[in-house]
Amino acid sequence: MDSDTLLGDAGLAADVADEFDETSADEDESLPPDRYLDREVSWLAFNQRVLELAEDPKVPLLERANFLAIFASNLDEFFMVRVAGLKRRIATGIAVPTNIGRAPVDVLADMSEKAHELQARHAAVFRNEVKPALDAADIHVEAWSDLGEEDRARVAELFTAQIYPVLMPLAVDPAHPFPYISGLSLNLSVRVRNPKTEKTEFARIKVPPLLPRFVQLPDDGTGTTRFIPLEDLISNHLEYLFPGMEILEHHEFRLTRNEDVNVDEDESENLIKALEKELLQRRFGPPIRLEITDDMDPVTLELLMRELEITEQDVYRLPAPLDLSRLFEFGKLDRPALRYPAQLPTTASQLLQSEPNEEPNVFDAISRGDILLHHPYESFATSVQAFLEQAAADPQVLAIKQTLYRTSGDSPIVEALIDAAQAGKAVLALVEIKARFDEQANISWARKLEKAGVHVVYGLVGLKTHCKLASVIRQEKNGELKLYTHIGTGNYNPKTSRIYEDLGLLTADPQVGKEVTRLFNELSGYAIEKKFSRLLVAPRYLRKGLLKRIDNETANALAGKPAGIRLKMNSIVDEAIIDALYRASNAGVPIDIWIRGICAIKPGQPDYSENIRVRSILGRYLEHSRIFWFANDGSPEVFIGSADMMHRNLDRRVEVLVQLKERGHLREISRLFDLAMADTTASWHLDPDGEWTRHSRNATGGLLVDLQTKTMRDITARRRSR
Structure with a gap:
């Protein structure tokens, strides 16, 4: 997967979708056993926040399409890694209870239920909101049935010249076993009948991934930009691929496989060669999700489920078109009025x-x-x-x-x-x-x-x-x-x-x-x-260094000294860190947490987290920086770096935080937190029950401050005043 094309790419998803972590904290009997939020449900809640941006009519139209693509790409990686990893552990009998102590099979069921709900909602946003809005903006995603005879004739020429030579129909019969279906490929299932023998056959056509998914139609003189999904175009020219056969049914489907890679570095003499071997095996990972169009006939579905060994829980019935991650292609359209206003970075x-x-x-x-x-x-x-x-x-x-x-x-x-x-x-x-x-x-x-x-x-x-x-x-x-x-x-x-x-x-x-x-x-x-002065380095010292500073804030608060903690991260799951924050909250330390993705903390709970506030900000830029701010009795200690508060970052990665020393830099970080946590700034608030609530408007209906737009303006103004 090309990380350059994704806002998470590898950006929004790969950063938060990693191997399953085991509990790192000793049980703290002073805290309730149900003090964590489920990390998988929390990840899905993060992707729901992305979807809410696509649902927002105040977001520019092509940006809404982009957020639909981001959501789809995120969910693909979630299935390829998180769902696949959990399934593998269940199948091999090595799955352990999750961070909230639930059985893996129950968590898998919850994940499946929520994913079905979100995918249906995602498809509905495109069909009922974004596509009509694109039509109104003279950007049409046409169906074959929308085209007139002149259009169909011109498209047929395009098909025979540029698409037909690339297609490879694969029959399924005693001489042709069921073909390998690659992960994330879009496919057409086709059932045909031989008019001479009356025998029904099945074939599969892979939609070529290197061709544009949305094929631009010739100019019809109206000034409208028009596209047709590639699979729709292929579906309506099946007679070229199966001459003389009667086309009975054709439907789209898409398969997701386990695409995680594991290399035993201790046993490998050459890491690169071992990894390359594993990458070759990645494409043959077991199927974990089958997306089909909601009009697929039962005979075809039964065949696919049997051949791919997919369960009913793994089947996602959706309206066409499937794979909305390819809406990224609309990013090439020259329609600046339908995008966020241009913001040019300045030189520091x-x-x-x-x-x-x-x-x-x-x-x-x-x-x-x-x-x-x-x-x-x-x-x-x-x-x-x-x-x-x-x-x-x-x-x-x-x-x-x-x-x-x-x-x-x-x-x-x-x-x-x-x-x-x-x-x-x-x-x-x-x-x-x-x-x-x-x-x-x-x-x-x-x-x-x-x-x-x-x-x-x-x-x-x-x-x-x-x-x-x-x-x-x-x-x-x-x-x-x-x-x-x-x-x-x-x-x-x-x-x-x-x-x-x-x-x-x-x-x-x-x-x-x-x-x-x-x-x-x-x-x-x-x-x-063994010793660092301005650095905190994982895996040896980072957790210890942060716990020491959290405990110091706890002690300061108990002693009546100035205390406070402000954290900005992509994800927080580590139980030892969370429990230390709960103890600090109990001592009266005000704690602000600015999170992008997974958050296992329950804020605002009486007796252990009532002094913790959690906010999330998503927008045109992906919030990716990590900041750790400690009041330190009036002499703030502030670190920035590469680590999230997850077991993998603290225990299985080399991570570095560096302490900021310049007073101006400390003030800048404080201003940034003040803005992010302000009730006048647009954000999502995490409720005590684990629900995220979007706050984008004030009491009179006006839009709240957009942190990213204001930050750009402030930095630009600062340069101009130099």
Whole structure:
């Protein structure tokens, strides 16, 4: 799956869909046993919030279509990983109770019920709201029955010239076994009858995934932009594929398979080769979901269920068209009035030169003080990308070290590393080839880097390297070696940096540089680092460091000192962290949690969480940064980094948080939280019973403040006032 095409891609979903976690906390008898929310139901509630944006008529029309596509793509990955993982564990008898103590089979039933409900609602939004609105905006998704004779003749020419040669009908009979159905492929089931023998046969046609899903129709002179789904076009030209046969039935269906990958690193002599072997097996994972059009005849459905070994629970009956993730294709339409207003990122004010024609120098700017970057409001290209490109070209730079988790298909970051290596600099790239759904792309990048002379390593056995680090070693004019460091919350991906909200720190602080150097040594060689000063590093120290700070806030509150905790994350599930927050709440610590995805915390519960508030913000940008703010008796400690509060992040990944020191940066983070948690800001509120309620309008019906729009305006105004 191409992460560049998804707002979660790998963006909204892969980040939150991972292996099942086991409880990490010792039972706290002072807290009630039902103190957690189910993580799977919470994930589905997150995707429901995405769907609510598609349902909102105040959201620009093509953005609503985009949110429909995001929802569909998210749910695909949820089935491929979360549902598939649970099914595998149930089948093998190794499933353990969930984080709320429920039996896995019961959780699976709940997940299925909610997924059926959401998919039906998703299809209804497209059919009843978005499609009519597209029609009203002169963007028509036509059915074959809508076309006149002239249109049909022109489409027939298009079909025979561009589509028919690519199609491969596959018969099913004693000489032709039931064909392999690949995961996420859209297919046509066709039943035909031989008029000579009266014998009925079954065939399958795969809708070519490399062709546009919505085929643009020729201009009919009305100025209307018109499309027809590719499968509808194929369905109405079946006589080309089965000449002489009588077409009895034809229906669409789509299959989802288990596409998780597991590699035993301890037993593997060559990680890349082992992973490539597993990737070949991924496409043959067992089926876990069958989507069919709601008019499919019982005979065809029975055949599919039998051959694919699918249960009734796994069948999703939906109105055509299936696979609305391909609504992403409408993003190519040049209709700016139907989109969010354009917002151009600015260059961070600290990176601007004093003279307009002066050549920017990132190293000089960093030397003047730490720079806190906020993407996409501040440009990734003129900050992080420029930092690495200048490092590659600067003859004073001796070495570059960087982690790569996900990057774009034509990444200037990777090209900068290649240029640096070819210029004779020492370059180390730690490529995480186990990044889900980006495995093959990362293997390709790793090999390209190696061929260019970059030292490529793959981190530590048993751990994913998820931290976002770049280190540049530069010899200054006085002969001194100086370390320039970037630590971020998001991937080194120029494409997703335009739609992912992330924070990053550029610093020349010697302590940070020293600690990051030691960490790179541990990741690429053999080293044991026992102490960090400005960093919190998983899996060894991060949970301990955060628990220590939460407990400190608890103690301060009990002592009558200033106390408070503010957290921004994608997901929070870890029981040890949650229980510590509950104890802090009991002590009177006000706790604000700003979450995007999974949240297992029950806020506002008497006796253990009444001082906890939880908000979620979704919009044009994907909220992706992680922030950890502790009042610390009036001297706030603030960290940013790559880790969510999930077992995988704390126990099975290399994650890094860095402490912010500049007072201006601390004030900026506080302002951001003030805005996010304000009742005048549009957001979803998590209720004590686990329900998310959207708050988008005030008491008089006016729209509440959009955090992302206001943040862009504030940052732009700040630059103008410089």
